[in-house]
Amino acid sequence: MCGSGCPANFSLSGHDEKLKLVGHPMNTEESTPQWQVIGQSVRGAAHQRNGMPNQDAICWRPESGIGSPLVLAIADGHGSPRYSRSHTGAKLAVEVAAQLIHNFLAGQTDFNNLSLVKRSAEEWLPQALVRAWVDAVAEHVRENPLPGVDRGVGASNRNDESASESENFTIAYGATIIAVAVAPGFVTYLQLGDGEILTVDDRSQVSRPLARDERLFANETTSLCAPEAWRDFRVGFQPITNERPALILLATDGYPNSFRDESGFLKVGSDILTAIRAEGVDKVKDNLETWLTDSTNAGSGDDVTLGIICSLESAGGKSENKTTGKPRSGRKSAEPSRSSDLAEADSQ
DSSP states (O other): OBTTOOOTTOOOGGGGGGTOOSSSSOOOOSOOOOEEEEEEEEOOHHHHHHTOOOOEEEEEESTTSEESSEEEEEEEEOOSGGGTTHHHHHHHHHHHHHHHHHHHHHTOOOTTOHHHHHHHHHHTHHHHHHHHHHHHHHHHHHHSOOTTSOTTOOTTSOOOTTOOTTTOTTGGGOEEEEEEEEETTEEEEEEESSOEEEEEOTTOOEEOSSOOOTTOOTTOOOOTTSTTGGGGOEEEEEEOSSOOOSEEEEEOTTTGGGSSSHHHHHHHHHHHHHHHHHHOHHHHHHHHHHHHHHHHHHTTOSOEEEEEEEETTTTTSOOSSOOOSSOOOOOOSSOOOOOTTOOOOOOO
């Protein structure tokens, strides 16, 4: 599933040769942990007032949203006039990331060799993802020409250090990307730019699997359209031993920026786990659009996207606490203050 609708014929055949880095096609007949993904993206209140499109996008594989391996990706287009097609850049980013990473996982069989899978994920995936995104952008430019850009633009016109702004055709499509993959034995986290990843364990303890990028401040963010963007990825690899995450939450920066403070945002992780245990995944799925719309209206005004990966085993337990099904977010009814270490690339 993709937030804007993945094309049925979307493929990455040009990158398939390097997908099977570890062994042969995976055997999924054995009993493996089952996961489910739900998610929603809503257009920001400020963007509705200004007539701007939703700059966020979300996509997951498989399209059913259930199984293992499973991949979830979200992206946030930068939105200012310089990035005139960033909403398309975000859509292409989630499509590319979800399909590429799912293909990568489907080509694995020796999940016990975690060191080899880890090295492949850390060293190959960021470069392959950026290459595939640049190729997808080039194809879009060929079909939808940009002023001043040759219609015959191709992958050779990459976003390298020597390219001028007019030559770097990817700038108009600038976006961030966050992707998480769950597979038998491990979880892989990839992030370029702002936004948040939270994990919630069985005891409702919330943590961040990736270290902060200290460069993200004062409306600055790393981006897919930057020279050598693959170097700016943060990648985490978490072996699943005795305990797996009960929930993994991915959010574009419009969501955390809608809270009074960081503690209010972090509390969402445990609140959603409580809601799922009390009322089920489908109930939470049905409420997501309302929750996120309330967030942008009362908070940042930015586009808001939230994706949730749920361990069906861990989140299926009973909760001792009652819940209305709506996370206790700690939002203010007025515009919230912004944390100084969170960047906002989108220009409202």
